[in-house]
Amino acid sequence: MGSAVGLCSSPRAWGCDWNIARLLCFAAISWVLMTQMEVGAWTYHYGDKSDYSWEVARNFCRSFYTDLVAIQNQREIAYLNSVLPHHRTYYWIGIRKINNVWTWVGTSKALTKEAENWASREPNNKGRNQDCVEMYIKRDNDAGRWNDERCQKKKRALCYQASCQSSSCSQRGDCVETIGNYTCDCYPGFYGLECEHVVRCKNLDPGPDCSHPLGEYSYNSTCKFLCQEGFELQGLDTLQCLESGNWTAEAPECAAVKCPALAAPGRGGLNCTHWHGDFTYNSSCAFSCETGFVRNGSETLECTALGQWTGLPPLCEAVKCPVLDSPDRGQLNCTHRHGDFTYNSTCAFSCETGFVRNGSETLECTALGQWTGHPPRCEAVKCPVLDSPDRGQLNCTHRHGDFTYNSTCAFSCEMGFVRNGSETLECTALGQWTGHPPRCEAVKCPVLDSPDRGQLNCTHRHGDFTYNSTCAFSCETGFVRNGSETLECTALGQWTEHPPRCEAVKCPVLDSPGRGQLKCTHWHGDFTYNSTCAFSCETGFVRNGSEMLECTALGQWSDHPPLCEAVMCPGLAAPGRGRLNCTHWYGDFAYNSTCAFSCETGFVRNGSETVECTALGQWTGSPPLCEVMRCPKLRGLEPILMNCSHPLGSFSYGSVCRFRCTQGYFLNGTSRVRCQPDAHWSDKMPTCQEEAAPYFKQVLLYMGGGAVALVALLLTGMLIALLIKRLSDKEEEKTLLNPTSDLGVTGVFTNATFDSNL
Known part of the structure; x- marks a missing residue:
């Protein structure tokens, strides 16, 4: 609480204006006083006085505690959801x-x-600056989620006081916070509850730095190793103690620097002294040569601290003779035992093919450095003299x-003629030419078919299909030539053009008709002469x-x-007093068309509701009829008189019947009925009851004149009531008869009653 009071004395520390800061300070003091949950060293704090925006809530938590709560695991979530009270705005978290x-x-x-x-x-990310997070506490759904x-909304702040300090874990x-305590996650190389211990490696022998x-x-100790001059480390020069308690490698050793191993030179000897091992630092080696050979190089070498000898190993070289060259048009084949053209080397001479040797065949290098004789010479072989061929020329190179x-003679022929034989003859090493002299013959072109x-028609001047031959081509009926009509054999042995082809005349490409198929037979290529195409639907x-269809020789079908047209059914019309509604897929009243029938009010369909046009051009049924609805027939029996009008048929929909009684009776019930769309009359049929006047006459005879006036008054009233009722019935009959008055249908009053047999 002291820290809260201290901050309230300087509310600018909260990063907001004075009035908001004062309000937050007082709310914070009340909060600290009233609400605090402590779990060991880790404490939670919440308030129930005011709600704050996310920034203000965090400023408060950082001022009095550590920060807004950081959720670490599901156990902590379950704990918070169990101990925190439910609040309608829920709680801000960090x-x-x-x-x-x-x-x-x-x-x-x-x-x-x-x-x-x-x-x-969630999160729904509706793009409304929903950048802060609240935690549901004791919510019916998603509790603890x-x-x-939006960060400006007002909610309660949920703070925590951390248990980790700067000195924690050494x-x-x-330092890892837990509910009620903390644990230490030690860095590599350290261990212990507070990471107070350091991992150790085994001690190293004295010597390294x-x-x-x-x-x-x-852990982290490092040791460097050095060797004396002429010695080198075998291993790493620096070792480090790792977090595992092992050094990065085994301790190195110092070994003498090695020089390359030496061998005795050819025709010589080697004598070495080794102080620290074969051919190592300070080793020395002396070289000598056999009789007849001399040393080329240092007599003694020593291995230095750099692992190098003080010089290159010497060689023992044999005595040399003058170098020999191969004779002109000959070869030199030498055997050198101790080096090129040295003591005991022997050289054999030979001549190239077509040449013969003039001199010694073999020479040898002596111990004095001289050859046993002079080198020989090589001379060319001769062939018979040649002449020019008939109708040709001869051109020789000697x-x-x-x-x-190696003399060569080339033969050529006049234009239009070709050589039959080798173009070039050469004089061989045996003194013979490589072949017989050629002849000049007319150039041949490829045989034509x-x-x-x-058809083919040719003219040949110098032999079949030779130079200057001409050939003419023609084609059968229904075929046209693709290429030149006439070809000529040129001096190059080629025809002036490629032979033409006879190609079938082409007709336009055909496509399958809509809703149909196309099947063609092609004798000479797709849609060409004599092709036939059959159509089906x-x-x-x-x-x-x-x-x-057939493709003619003129390239026309x-x-x-043809076209594939939908099968047609007979046209349909709406029935009397009905309607027709059709769906046409391929044309009016064509294949697959469907037609639905319906009737007007008061009429009923007699027949199928829907018909469809089949592939045979027939409807699936006969069109229905719309027949009028009929009510039960009425029969008139005295004293009832009936007058009926039938605009659509006897006792059918729309028929109206009016009723009255004969003299001496009055009507009891409706004065008219009408046949309705449901085939029922609009009311029950009335009855006629006898009038009371005759009875009153007899009474008057007995009652005398005093009663006459009373009876007269009663009769007058009854007549007036009857007149009013008759007038009312007349008006009602007018109304009922108006809709059909234009049909001119009349009725006759008859004795009437319902026909119970209908």
């Missing part, structure tokens, strides 16, 4: 959308998918003398046109393509 990411404001860490605790269909809300681990920031040979080895469905459609 999550807010920052840069479009839901973030725990206390740690600035993003909310992970695994930690989400949203209520059903979260909902995103500053060697993360070590640094121990956390204790001797403990490299080593006229008509000698008559084209399919065509789907069920419910008939062909309008030829069934079969024998007729126009």
Whole structure:
């Protein structure tokens, strides 16, 4: 409470204006005094005096406690939902959308998918700045769940007081808050309840230079190793103590630097002294050569601290003779035992094909560095002299003398003639030409054949299908030539054009008719001469046109393509006193058309309600009739007189019957009835009752004159009442008869009664 009072003395610390700050301060003091839940070192705080916006609620929590509550697990959620009281506006918690990411404001860490605790269909992200989060407490649905809300809404703040301090976990681990306590998540290399212990590695032998920031040979200790000159480390030069209690590697050792191993030179010897191992630091080696060979290089080498010898190993080289060259048009084949052209080397001479040797075949290098003789020479072989062929020319090239080895003679022929034989002859190493001299013959073109469905007519001047031959092409009826009509054999042995083809005349491509199929037979290619195409139609459609078309030699079809037209049914009309409603898929009253019939009020359908046009051009049934509804017949019996009008038939819908009584009777009931659409009369048939006048006459005879006046008065009243009723019935009959008065139908009053047999 002291901290709250202190802040109220300087409310600017809350980041809001003076009046709001004062209000929050007083609310906070009341809140701290009245509501606090403590669970060990971790405490929750809530108030029931005022609601605040999210920012104001957080400023309050950070001023008096740690921050808005950070939900860590489901156990904490269950605890809060059980101990907090229900409040209609619920409670703010420490999550807010920052840069479009839901973030725990206390740690600035993003909310992970695994930690989400949203209520059903939340967050809804309606784009209304719903960037803050409330927690439902004791809600009927989604209790303990979260909902995103606009930050300016007023809700209760739910604060927590953290138990972790800056000194917690010895500053060697993360302090993790729990309900009622905290635990330490130690950094690598530390352990213990407060991370007070450091992991140790085994001690190293004396010698390395070590640094121990956390204790001797403990986590993060480092040790460096060095070797004397001429020696090198076998392993890592620096080791570090890891969090596992192991060094990064085994301790290294110092081994003498190695130089490359040496071997005795060819025709020589090697004598070495080794101080620290074969061919290592300070080893020395002396070289010597056999009799007849001399050393080329240093006599002694030593291995240095850098792992290199003081020089290159020497060689023992043999005595040299003068270098020999191959003779012109010959070869030199030498055997060198101790090096090129050295002691004991032997060289054999040979001549190229077509040349012969003049001199010694083999020479040898002696111990004095001289050859046993002079090198030989190679001379060319000769062939017979050649002449030019008939109707041709001869052109020769002589490299080593006229008509000698490798002389070449080329033969050519006049235009339109080709050589029969080798174009070029060459003088071989045996003194013979590579073939017989050629002849000049007329150029041949490829043999031509008559084209399919065509003819060929040729003229040959120098032999069949040779230079200057000409060939003419023609085609059969129904086929046209694709290419030149005449070809000529050229001097290149090629025809002036490619042979033409006889191709069938083409007709326009046909398509299947709508609602039909097309089946074609092609003899010479799709839609060409003699192709035939048959047309057929789907069920419910008939062909309008030829069934079969043929492609003629003129490239035209024998007729126009037919059409597939829907089968037609007879046209229908609405029945008398009825209506017709049709659906036409392929034309009026055509295949698959459906027609529905209905009747006017007072009429009933006699027949099918719906008919359909079939593929045979017939309706599925006969059109129905609309027949008038009939009421039971009426019969007149005295004293009732009946007069009826029948505009639509005897006792049918719309018929009206009027009633009256014979003299001496009056009507008891309606004066008229009407036949209704449901085939019932509008009322019951009336009856006639006898009038009372005759009875009164007899009475008067006995009562005398005194009663006459009374009787007269009574009769007068009755007559007036009867007259009024008759006038009323007349008006009612007029009204009923008006709708059908134009039909000119009249009735005759008769004795009437209902016909009970109908």
